[in-house]
Amino acid sequence: MHLDPDTLAAFSEHSLGRSEKAAVFAHLAHCETCRELLAVHSELESFPWNPNRPSPRTQSFSTFRYVRVAAGFLLIFAGSWDLPRGPKTDAKRQVVSFQWAASNNRLEAAPWQRRVMGLTLATVSFRKVHPSAQGNQISLKTALGERWITVRALRSYSSGRNVF
Amino acid sequence: MPDCYPRYFAELYEASQGREVGLSFADFAEALLMASGRFLPAHATEREVRQFYHALHLSDLALAKACCQGLAEAWERFTGLYKDKLYPAALVIAKDDSIAREIADSLAGDVFESKLKSYSGRGSLEGWLKAVLANLYVDRYRSKRREVSLEERLASIGTACLSQPAAQYRTARYEGETMETRHLHQAIEAACSERNPEQRFLLAAYFFDGWSLAEIGKRLGVHESTISRRMDRLLRELRRNITVSLQERGMNPRQIENSLAADPSELLFDIRAVLLRGINLVRE
Numbered sequence: 001m002h003l004d005p006d007t008l009a010a011f012s013e014h015s016l017g018r019s020e021k022a023a024v025f026a027h028l029a030h031c032e033t034c035r036e037l038l039a040v041h042s043e044l045e046s047f048p049w050n051p052n053r054p055s056p057r058t059q060s061f062s063t064f065r066y067v068r069v070a071a072g073f074l075l076i077f078a079g080s081w082d083l084p085r086g087p088k089t090d091a092k093r094q095v096v097s098f099q100w101a102a103s104n105n106r107l108e109a110a111p112w113q114r115r116v117m118g119l120t121l122a123t124v125s126f127r128k129v130h131p132s133a134q135g136n137q138i139s140l141k142t143a144l145g146e147r148w149i150t151v152r153a154l155r156s157y158s159s160g161r162n163v164f
Numbered sequence: 165m166p167d168c169y170p171r172y173f174a175e176l177y178e179a180s181q182g183r184e185v186g187l188s189f190a191d192f193a194e195a196l197l198m199a200s201g202r203f204l205p206a207h208a209t210e211r212e213v214r215q216f217y218h219a220l221h222l223s224d225l226a227l228a229k230a231c232c233q234g235l236a237e238a239w240e241r242f243t244g245l246y247k248d249k250l251y252p253a254a255l256v257i258a259k260d261d262s263i264a265r266e267i268a269d270s271l272a273g274d275v276f277e278s279k280l281k282s283y284s285g286r287g288s289l290e291g292w293l294k295a296v297l298a299n300l301y302v303d304r305y306r307s308k309r310r311e312v313s314l315e316e317r318l319a320s321i322g323t324a325c326l327s328q329p330a331a332q333y334r335t336a337r338y339e340g341e342t343m344e345t346r347h348l349h350q351a352i353e354a355a356c357s358e359r360n361p362e363q364r365f366l367l368a369a370y371f372f373d374g375w376s377l378a379e380i381g382k383r384l385g386v387h388e389s390t391i392s393r394r395m396d397r398l399l400r401e402l403r404r405n406i407t408v409s410l411q412e413r414g415m416n417p418r419q420i421e422n423s424l425a426a427d428p429s430e431l432l433f434d435i436r437a438v439l440l441r442g443i444n445l446v447r448e
Contacts, residue, residue: 004282005279005282005283005292005295005296005299006282006283006284006286006287006292006295007286008287008291008295008298008299009286009287009288009291009292009294009295010286010287010291011287012287012291012295012385013287013288013291013385014385015219015286015287016286020203021362022360022361022362023361024361025360025361025362025364025365026361026364026365028365028368028369029361029364029365029367029368030364030368032372032373033302035365035368035369035373036302037295037298037299037302038383039375039379039383040257040298040301040302041294041295041298041383042382042383043256043257043298044253044256044257044294044297044298045294045382045385047249047252047253047256047294
């Protein structure tokens with residue numbers, strides 16, 4: 001019995017719980033075919049299936065709801081009604097493409113990249129990066145205070161390498 | 165909303181945009197129940213159930229279920245989003261035009277619809293499609309090209325580990341070995357068997373399949389440096405456990421040093437055997 005597509009997709013997107021993940025690892029440890037399946041699947045990771053609708057890791061619904069509320073406030077502060085469109089899951093893929101400038105400790109983003117989890121970054125007053133002990137987290141300091149979000153990767157401007 | 169469903173299902177239905185593709189609330193609710201029935205244990209708490217539902221890719225699930233019902237709006241959206249990309253995606257993995265065409269064609273029509281029924285929303289629909297493509301490719305092409313099957317490979321490594329009871333296997337394997345080598349094998353087996361599933365996977369991927377740290381990282385969706393740290397820790401722990409185990413078996417530091425300096429291929433063989441012996445537990 002091999003990994004089914006549902007489980008493989010959820011595993012690759014880090015959507016499984018701890019015990020399910022352990023079960024998948026246990027299977028992969030002894031199943032050569034499924035390791036090959038994982039390898040082939042990862043070749044498609046960067047395939048631009050639908051640029052307008054990337055599907056990064058799943059976040060909990062409550063997190064999205066929280067951030068969307070914050071986004072609403074930010075838009076009011078900015079006096080802009082350019083409401084973010086597109087599915088909620090766009091956010092993390094965009095964060096992946098952000099770059100970190102070590103010199104001023106700020107997130108830098110091209111105008112087309114400035115939408116993060118429903119937040120239009122142009123409206124954020126200050127952006128600070130804290131690669132924390134918890135792993136892939138950065139903080140966005142906004143008019144509403146500091147907000148932590150989890151990202152898949154962050155690339156440094158200066159070195160060209162991933163910060164994490 | 166019917167009373168037979170939890171009240172928060174209405175909120176999930178709104179979030180799924182199921183109405184836009186013509187999916188009814190009842191059908192969406194049934195899809196949720198099927199997903200939870202498939203993945204959640206019977207004793208899951210109410211909180212766990214809610215968390216499970218909230219983590220699903222709701223809009224993808226609604227779209228897939230609507231497609232399964234043959235709703236025109238849903239199929240139109242699905243085709244626009246995914247179907248036309250099947251061939252180029254297949255080409256990425258197959259790197260051969262005819263094979264890519266064959267894989268893409270094999271997913272068309274009824275086959276696609278029947279496969280979509282199994283989609284549960286745990287991963288994204290895009291990730292699921294990629295997994296289906298990868299599955300087809302590995303099933304139909306890689307397996308044909310592989311000259312030695314997995315079972316043959318296991319047999320070549322040691323049929324004893326698959327067919328004999330553990331005690332007999334242990335006795336058979338140690339015949340002809342020196343006492344020191346035997347202690348070393350036992351220590352390696354004990355150390356490896358104590359590793360958690362992820363560590364066992366790392367050992368298999370790195371030593372069996374020859375994946376680089378970067379490849380492992382990419383395939384697990386974590387940075388190479390993270391994998392490097394995990395491997396370092398894993399190998400340090402293995403070495404420490406093996407050393408302690410050898411000390412407990414009465415070997416002195418010089419003997420231990422000599423044992424650990426043995427031919428790495430022997431050590432690899434033992435790690436392989438220990439991991440493969442896990443197959444018996446899984447297959448039982």
